[in-house]
Amino acid sequence: MNFLSELRARLSQALTGLVDDPAPYVGMLKPAQDAKFGDFQANCAMSLKGVLNKPPRDIATLIVSRLSLDDLCEPPEIAGPGFINFRLKTDQIATATQQLIRDDRLGVAPVTEPRTYVVDFSGPNVAKPMHVGHLRSTVIGHALDKILRFLGHTVISDNHVGDWGTQFGMIIYGYKHFRDDAAYQADPVRELARLYRLVNQLGDYHTLGTELPALEASVTTATRTLELAQATATKKPEDKDLARAARKAQNDLKSAQDELASAQKKRQAVENDPALKSLADAHPQIAELARAETAKLHAGDAENQTLWDQFIPQCLAELQKMYARFDLKFDHTLGESHFNPLLAGVVEDLLQRGIATESDGAICVFVDGFAAPFIIRKANGAYTYATTDLATVQYRVKEWQADVILYVVDARQSEHFQQLFATCRKIGFDTVDMRHVSFGTVLGEDNRAFKTRSGDTIGLESLLDEAIDHARIIVRKNIDGKVHGADLSASEIDEIAKVVGIGGIIYADLHHNRDSDYVFSWEKMLAKTGDTATYIQYAYARAQGIFNKQSIDINSLRCQSQNIHISRLEERTLALQLIGFQSALLDVVTDYRPHYLTQYLFKLANDFATFYEECPVLKEADAGIRQSRLLLCDLTARILKKGLELLGIEVREIM
RNA sequence: GCGCCCGUAGCUCAGCUGGAUAGAGCAGCGGAUUUCUAAUCCGCCGGUCGGGGGUUCGAAUCCCUCCGGGCGUACCA
Secondary structure, rough: OOOHHHHHHHHHHEEEEOOOOOHHHOOOOOEEOOHHHOEEEEEEHHHHHHHHHOHHHHHHHHHHHOOOOOOOOOOOOOOOOOEEEOOOOOHHHHHHHHHOOOOOOOOOOOOOOOOEEEEOOOOOOOOOOOEEHHHHHHHHHHHHHHHHHHHOOEEEEEEOOOOHHHHHHHHHHHHHOOOOOOHHHHHHHHHHHHHHHHHHHHHHHHHHHOOOOOOOHHHHHHHHHHHHHHHHHHHHHOOOOHHHHHHHHHHHHHHHHHHHHHHHHHHHHHHHHHHHHHHHHHHOHHHHHHHHHHHHHOOHHHHHHHHHHHHHHHHHHHHHHHHHHHOEEEEEEOOOOOOOOHHHHHHHHHHOOOOEEEEEEEEEEEOOOOOOOOEOOOOOOOOOOOHHHHHHHHHHHHHHHOOOOEEEEEEHHHHHHHHHHHHHHHOOOOEEEEEEEEOEEEEOOOOOOOOOOOOOOOHHHHHHHHHHHHHHHHHHHHHHHHHHHHOHHHHHHHHHHHHHHHHHHHHHHHOOOOOOOEEEEEEOOOOOOOOOOOHHHHHHHHHHHHHHHHOOOOOHHHHHHOOOOOOOOOHHHHHHHOOOOHHHHHHHHHHHHOOHHHHHHHHHHHHHHHHHOOOOOOOOOOHHHHHHHHHHHHHHHHHHHHHHHOOOOOOOOOO
């Protein structure tokens, strides 16, 4: 029984005849924002004031008189300006809770109209080790993938890895000129990553060298602009525009100085290292030559293709190790390279249909509202990720019959996606619903985005390792501090530490609204109290502990006894939360926001903890109440476990 | 310049298809433990929702404007 939709249906009946279209008013019936107002509230009477020309409280009275819900609710109460408050009958809650006991789906009915979703997430560059910047896409995408599947949709997860771009030219160049064979034998991916960083660093060294005078000039210009602006502003202190211009000049100067300083720092890093310096001197054209290696690869050069064929499986295998730690498996890993054969056709088609035009030598789609064009072929003939993305959409629609494509990608790429979607509409892909599920940036301690190419980003591998190490210390301390703690072996402790550490990282990310930026911090990632994975995992372990204590057979319990007795407020609150699991999942899916599920689970764990304090289970003398409470524990544990699983987080029975 | 996003308690954030006294967690303070695992529970403290105007019976939420911050902005992905 979904009480919300049932109540809305009843309200709709009551409004029929009063208003032309009850739908918008029915939507104003919502879960109560505060438990003291009951379980649900209808806010439509105030809005109907202008429609029915009556005072809202009179309208509320009228609506209540037309409502028939004696079977579900206590008599509705009218409060404040005209709120209608509903309180469910407790036996109705009990009945609804009972229905979950033998329901494998825990009250979550499969959707009546399943759709085919392609979820595009993670998408790292295979040439480089994954770092914290890849965490959000991976974790959010994984959660959406699992939740959509559980709701009964057809989901195709696709890891659109970067395996064909500029960075591969760098690796190939590095491999040809700088490789350390012993290191490559020992750990090929590690050596390739080193080569990538090296080529990138040397390339930057030269590029920045040519840019340095311009950067210095812009600092000089910005300084003069600032002096002028300040002088003008001082003469007319009352002029706000002048003051603003002065502030802007100040900021511009600071940006110019920062940019120069950063360039100088990168130059210095090379100059201070004789070995690097001599490599840099020996390869003055490195950036250009690396780009040429990419071009050769794309043109079908045999040597580069062979190298690529050799590198790719190793890189993908390395990625799999990371995904295994998240227990994540993709249905497909169709990287950029997979779409290479389609790119020429895409451009040709758009040109022929007049959707794309040539501009400054590049083939572009001009999208209304965007100053910059959507470039699908560069002046030098190379394709861009715009081209690849267009080909990918075509593929997903034709081969997979996608109804919806979700792109779980950084918010900074939103313009790209708007242009991509607009271009797809021009092409005529109007049946597929494409959504950029964007998310905020992971920031460093300095409140600036992690730079993909800076050496000091934290690798995902070491992030997970460190989280587990931290967790192990805390797990040990907790176990040792228990009065009635279980004796756990070192390997059992390791298992718990793994689940707590990785779960903590996943949860720390997911519990934010995905739009928010967040500052990366060990403290937050590994917090063990409050609104964290650990808290929820612990609630699960406590519930399981009750069953383990007396070796209760849960299966037979579920079969024999199916009466939920609700006599205490804590039981009522817990039961009401239990029957809201479906609703929480549907909330996630309406706007692809997993944090609604973390909020639900935290509230459930908290309701359970309160219940656990106040309502004895095993010590309860009344056998019926004891059975009922055992069932509540069982349902809580099942929903916590399932909910966490949908977020990619595991549980352990003993913590 | 143009475009997008953000500004809510000391800190980290929810809430933003308008609804009742703005909610959580952390930190701080005070209680609860011969425990069904205290990785817990209960209570207290804490906010001009960046400022100002407007729409409305009602605005953190919608509109305008200003301030402050971030990001993007033609051949990287």
